[in-house]
Amino acid sequence: MEAIFIVVFALLGMTVASFLNVCMDRLPSNESLLFPASHCASCHHRLAIKDLIPIFSYLWLHGRCRYCRAPIPRRILGVEIGTGLLFGYLYWHYDLSIELAVAALYCCLFIVLMVVDLEHGLILNKVVYPTMAVALLISVFLPPSKVAYPGEAATLLFNTFLPEPGIAQSAIGGGIGLGLFLLVVLISRGGMGWGDVKMAALIGLVTGYLILVALFMAVILGALVAGSLLLLKIKRRKEGIPFAPFLSLATIVTLLWGSNILNWYLGLF
């Protein structure tokens, strides 16, 4: 039975991914998400249902438009596969629960932020601000520490030293993210943008105290990837590397395993 649900959720993820792809295509250029209907970016031919089946359409058409043979961005396929796998895993991780819905929603929003920054070097305020409001609202009913399952050590730490109500966790997390990244922007003078500051605040609202795990992981991940790209001469020092993808990835990992990582880290001492 479990396996059937995992497959159902993976399929749901692939379908949701089609909408996420539309968001990634249209949000940066202020187009409406609903009109016009899906069309080829190259010949503007309206796409039929058979062109829009996640993953299968892409493979069937060998990654090209049915009408003009223009290549379909590989990102479309990547987002469909990635979101499908993630949704299947999310079901396995959370089981059928309100936490599952919340985690899936956050994952979708962070996937959009990740890809848009990769492709356009933009962190979209129209995604970040509404997500902040939603995260605060959710925290009233479902504390961040419930979504990112705290293990024993983390729970003890949180309950002993830190306030419990969800909205307090969320607000304190947001404050920590905002404060730390403001500091980084002021010190690095342009090394990091205001978009990253807003995003750090958002991640705090979503993850609560685990913001520290998320930011720590994002910085290490970013440094490793940036270092390798420089070493391999794929990027030059001046080009700059978008940071939102690392922040997004670290947030998703923190939602799923943040408390385990924190427990492991605390266990080192």
Ligand SMILES: [Zn+2]
């Ligand atoms: Zn076309």
